[in-house]
Amino acid sequence: MMMAGFVVALGGMFCFAASQKKQALLIFGTSPVHGWRRLAIIGGTVLLGLSAWLGVSVYGFGVGLVTFFAWACFAAWTVALTASWQRSKK
Amino acid sequence: MSANGFHGAFRQSMAWLHTWAGLVLSVLLYFIFVTGTFGYFNAEIDHWMQPEAPSPKHSVSTAAMAQMGFDYLQREQPDARRHFVGLPTERGNAIRVFANLSEPTPAGDTFIEAYIDPSSGQLVDVRATGGGDALYRMHYALHYMPYEVAIYIVGVATLFMLLAILTGIVVHKKIFTDFFTLRLRKGQRSWLDGHNISSVLALPFMLMITYSGLVFYTFEYSPGTMFLTMGVEQEARDEMYGYLYPGFEQPKPTGEPAVMVDVQGPLSVAASQWPNAEIRFVDIFLPGDSGAMMRIGSTVDGIARGGSLLQFNAVSGQVMAQTPDMPADAVFSQSVLALHEGRFANYGLRWLYFISGLLGAAMVATGLLLWAKKRRSSLRGQAVPRHLAFIERTNLGIIVGLPLGVMTYFWANRILPVAMEGRAEWELHCLFLAWALSFAHAGARELRRAWREQVALLAAMCLLLPILNAITTDVHLGNTLVQGDWVRAGFDLTSMTFGLLCCLTWRYLTVPQPRTIKAPLTSQAATAPKASA
Numbered sequence: 001m002m003m004a005g006f007v008v009a010l011g012g013m014f015c016f017a018a019s020q021k022k023q024a025l026l027i028f029g030t031s032p033v034h035g036w037r038r039l040a041i042i043g044g045t046v047l048l049g050l051s052a053w054l055g056v057s058v059y060g061f062g063v064g065l066v067t068f069f070a071w072a073c074f075a076a077w078t079v080a081l082t083a084s085w086q087r088s089k090k
Numbered sequence: 091m092s093a094n095g096f097h098g099a100f101r102q103s104m105a106w107l108h109t110w111a112g113l114v115l116s117v118l119l120y121f122i123f124v125t126g127t128f129g130y131f132n133a134e135i136d137h138w139m140q141p142e143a144p145s146p147k148h149s150v151s152t153a154a155m156a157q158m159g160f161d162y163l164q165r166e167q168p169d170a171r172r173h174f175v176g177l178p179t180e181r182g183n184a185i186r187v188f189a190n191l192s193e194p195t196p197a198g199d200t201f202i203e204a205y206i207d208p209s210s211g212q213l214v215d216v217r218a219t220g221g222g223d224a225l226y227r228m229h230y231a232l233h234y235m236p237y238e239v240a241i242y243i244v245g246v247a248t249l250f251m252l253l254a255i256l257t258g259i260v261v262h263k264k265i266f267t268d269f270f271t272l273r274l275r276k277g278q279r280s281w282l283d284g285h286n287i288s289s290v291l292a293l294p295f296m297l298m299i300t301y302s303g304l305v306f307y308t309f310e311y312s313p314g315t316m317f318l319t320m321g322v323e324q325e326a327r328d329e330m331y332g333y334l335y336p337g338f339e340q341p342k343p344t345g346e347p348a349v350m351v352d353v354q355g356p357l358s359v360a361a362s363q364w365p366n367a368e369i370r371f372v373d374i375f376l377p378g379d380s381g382a383m384m385r386i387g388s389t390v391d392g393i394a395r396g397g398s399l400l401q402f403n404a405v406s407g408q409v410m411a412q413t414p415d416m417p418a419d420a421v422f423s424q425s426v427l428a429l430h431e432g433r434f435a436n437y438g439l440r441w442l443y444f445i446s447g448l449l450g451a452a453m454v455a456t457g458l459l460l461w462a463k464k465r466r467s468s469l470r471g472q473a474v475p476r477h478l479a480f481i482e483r484t485n486l487g488i489i490v491g492l493p494l495g496v497m498t499y500f501w502a503n504r505i506l507p508v509a510m511e512g513r514a515e516w517e518l519h520c521l522f523l524a525w526a527l528s529f530a531h532a533g534a535r536e537l538r539r540a541w542r543e544q545v546a547l548l549a550a551m552c553l554l555l556p557i558l559n560a561i562t563t564d565v566h567l568g569n570t571l572v573q574g575d576w577v578r579a580g581f582d583l584t585s586m587t588f589g590l591l592c593c594l595t596w597r598y599l600t601v602p603q604p605r606t607i608k609a610p611l612t613s614q615a616a617t618a619p620k621a622s623a
Contacts, residue, residue, distance in 0.1 A: 002438035016269075023270050062393035062425070063434055069294045070442035076270065076291045084272040 002067075005054045009071040012047030013079045015040045026083045048072060104260040112254035112457050115247040117488050120454045122244060124492050126229030127447030128222060130432055130440055133181040135222025138581040139503045141563040142216045144207040145575040146183045152361070153354040155208050156372045159187045160353065162213075164377070167191065167202060173374045179389055180368065180437075181577075184214055218513040219503055225496070230306070233518060245311050248303045255296055258289060265290060278463045285456035288449045295446040296453070302430035305423055334423075336414040338401050341375050341383040348380035351407035359409060360386040360400050367391040367398070374404050383410065390434045393425050455489045483532040483540070490544040491528030497551040498524035500585075504562045538599070545596045552589030556582035 017023040019040035021031050032040060051071055056064035112119075128135060137143055150158075159175030167173075167189040176186035185206040194200050205214040232240040259265070269290065272283045289296060309316050320326040353372060360369055367388035376382040382404035388397035401411040416424065428434060432443045462482050466474065474482075502520035506513055532540050559582060560566030570579040 002436075013270075020267070020270070022267075060392060063439075066393070066429065066435075067439050067442075070439060070446070073292050073295065073446065074442060077287075080270045080272045080287055080291065083270050084274055088274060 001054070001058045005051050005058070005067065006071045006075060008047055008054060009051040009068070009075040010078055012044045012051060013072070013075040015044030015047060017079045017083065019044065023079075023083055026086045027079070101261060101263070104257040108254055108257035108261050109461065111250045111257065112454070113461055115250050116454050116458050117484075118243070118247040119251055120451055120458075120488055121232075121492060122229045122247065123447060123451040123454060124496065125225045127444055127451065128496070129226030129229060130435075130444045130447060132222030132226045134577045134581065135225065136219075137183065137577045138565075139219045139221045139500070140216040141559075141565045141578075142214055143184050143205065144209060144214060145565070145570070145573050146178070146577070147574060148178075148209040150208045152177060152369050153357050155185050156353045156357060156369075158206055158208070158211050159185050159372075160350075160374070162204070162206060163187050163189050168378065170202075171376065173377045174371060175373075176371045177369055178208060179370055183577075184208070184216075217503075217508045220499075220514045220517050224514070224518060225499075230303075233522070241307050241310060245304065245307055248300055252300045252304070255289070255293075255300060259293075262286060262290065278460065278467055281456050281460040281463055285453060285460050288453040288456060292446050292449045292453075295443075296450060298429055299447075299450065302426045305426045306430070308423070333417065334420040335416065338383075338385070338399070338411055338414070341381050343376050343379050344381040346380040347378055348382065348405045350374065350377060350382065350404050351384070351402070353384075355407045356384055356386055356400070356402045356409075359402075360388070363400065364388045364391065364398060370397055377404070380405055390428075393428045393434055395424055395428045395431060395433060458485045458488065479537075482537055484529070486532040486537070486541055486544060487525070487529035490541070490548060491525045491532070494528050494544060494548050494551070495521040495525035497548065497555065500555060501551065501558060504558050542596060542599050545592055545599060549589050549592035549596055552585050552592060555585045555589075 014027070017027055018032055019037045024030065024032050052065070052068040055068035055071065058064065059067050155177055156175050159177075160173060163170065163173040163175070169192050170189035171192050172188075172190040174186075174188040174190075176182075176188070178184060185208055186203070187206060188201060188203050190201050191199070195202075205216055206212070207214050230241060230244050231237050232243065235243075262268075268283075268286060272280075272287050274280055276283075304311065316327065316330065320330045357369060357372070367390070370387045370389045371385075373385045373387070374382055375385070384402040384404040386400050386402070388399075390397050399413045400409060402408060403410055432440065435443055462478065462485055465478050466482075469478075499517055499521040502517045506516055506520075510516065528544060531544065534540075535543065556567055560568065565575065565578050567579055567582050569575075570582070
């Protein structure tokens with residue numbers, strides 16, 4: 001479950017990165033159009049919400065919330081490192 | 091003043107505050123982050139540093155292990171005031187027995203402590219070591235100084251840290267735009283990105299750990315609040331502590347001898363009450379007396395600092411009391427402290443705590459390097475001033491020197507003779523000696539060369555630690571992996587991983603870095619040097 005919650009949070013963070021022109025160009029190679037940017041933000045929010053729900057439902061409210069914040073932080077780190085790695089290849 | 095002018099001046103003031111609040115006590119903050127981070131694995135480090143302690147595999151029941159402990163205590167110290175048996179849990183493998191003596195021994199000891207192997211029932215003679223607890227304790231009590239002084243020094247540093255974090259949020263104008271931005275091999279800009287990303291992406295952790303660090307010593311840091319509300323008399327303070335942390339009544343001796351109840355019954359009651367937790371200890375007060383009480387404690391379940399407790403009559407086995415409820419204010423403060431300590435964390439979350447702690451250390455380290463880089467780049471070919479040269483060398487001593495000291499601590503655990511007098515204390519002396527040597531080396535060598543040499547040494551110490559372990563003990567990777575002793579195997583593998591990361595850092599240091607920055611930096615970089623010049 002630890003991995004599943006992290007993967008969902010990672011999906012959310014990738015969506016947020018995809019909504020930013022600079023990051024989207026780096027990670028996906030294309031810049032998102034306006035409609036897709038909005039969709040990416042909504043998708044990111046939904047996925048992060050789902051990750052929070054997963055954490056709370058498995059570990060209880062307190063520990064679940066702490067676990068969710070940890071997933072979100074490390075998901076954001078993973079996205080940042082992926083973007084950095086992609087930048088170094090260009 | 092225009093709105094922009096006001097905002098500009100405000101942000102510049104905050105940048106000044108951010109720079110100096112972070113810089114002034116940075117050595118201490120880095121020390122606190124590094125040693126405190128090891129605290130998340132204090133029990134695991136203890137296990138590695140005591141190779142004589144048993145490995146985790148056994149099929150002995152909880153009741154049998156508790157009985158094993160009480161049999162030993164009854165045999166060795168039948169007249170003790172208290173018999174305590176700590177049981178193996180997910181994070182510890184030996185049975186820890188402890189007795190409070192009625193009278194001090196000829197050597198002046200007021201208690202005895204021993205470890206028993208649950209598989210064989212034999213005493214385990216573990217080596218004297220500071221273990222993970224010594225590292226953990228140093229992050230709030232420091233070393234070589236009185237505890238009462240150390241907690242105030244750490245408190246001031248923590249306050250500066252909180253100030254630096256809050257002003258950092260104000261200063262970082264593009265906090266969302268640059269949220270995922272990490273540009274490597276871009277000189278000063280890379281350090282700025284590294285500093286931003288290590289702090290912003292772990293911001294909930296940084297805020298929590300700093301704020302909760304201050305809550306630990308609320309009454310010491312802010313004694314006026316307590317004195318004004320409760321008065322200065324000791325009775326008033328005792329009353330307040332009694333209200334905040336209600337405990338069990340202490341049993342009173344009757345002087346009549348009695349046979350203690352079989353521990354199996356109370357353990358079954360406790361196990362049925364706590365289906366999601368393990369039994370952590372069984373504690374008998376006044377053993378052998380008809381007024382004896384037995385307390386059984388569980389591991390932590392939920393955001394809490396300690397587990398649940400059940401109190402039994404140790405003669406009849408009847409349940410007398412359960413964990414008393416705390417008032418809401420105490421629940422809040424205990425929850426905040428529990429978040430800081432992370433005792434409730436499973437291994438997955440514990441690793442995330444550990445990495446977050448390392449990010450905290452990285453945040454301080456990149457801040458230090460960025461400060462020096464900015465000043466060096468503003469020299470534009472002029473001679474390096476003495477104070478900057480001093481700080482650059484000190485940075486090396488701080489950033490690489492402390493991990494070198496910690497690795498020396500682990501090496502000393504394996505190299506120092508097991509029977510050495512004051513062995514645990516000498517392990518810590520080795521840590522500080524190595525750290526001091528790192529400063530001396532940084533001062534004596536050309537800076538870039540010194541960086542490469544110290545990082546190479548750190549890499550070698552990390553990579554060779556499992557080999558030293560294999561030479562000096564039989565709990566090396568070849569055995570621990572086969573036996574499923576993941577705690578010791580994990581320690582060795584983590585050390586090797588750090589060694590590989592140090593190799594990558596060393597490789598990075600051998601490649602020439604860009605000297606100039608073509609594009610302007612972010613707003614933070616643009617404002618900070620001006621403000622702090």
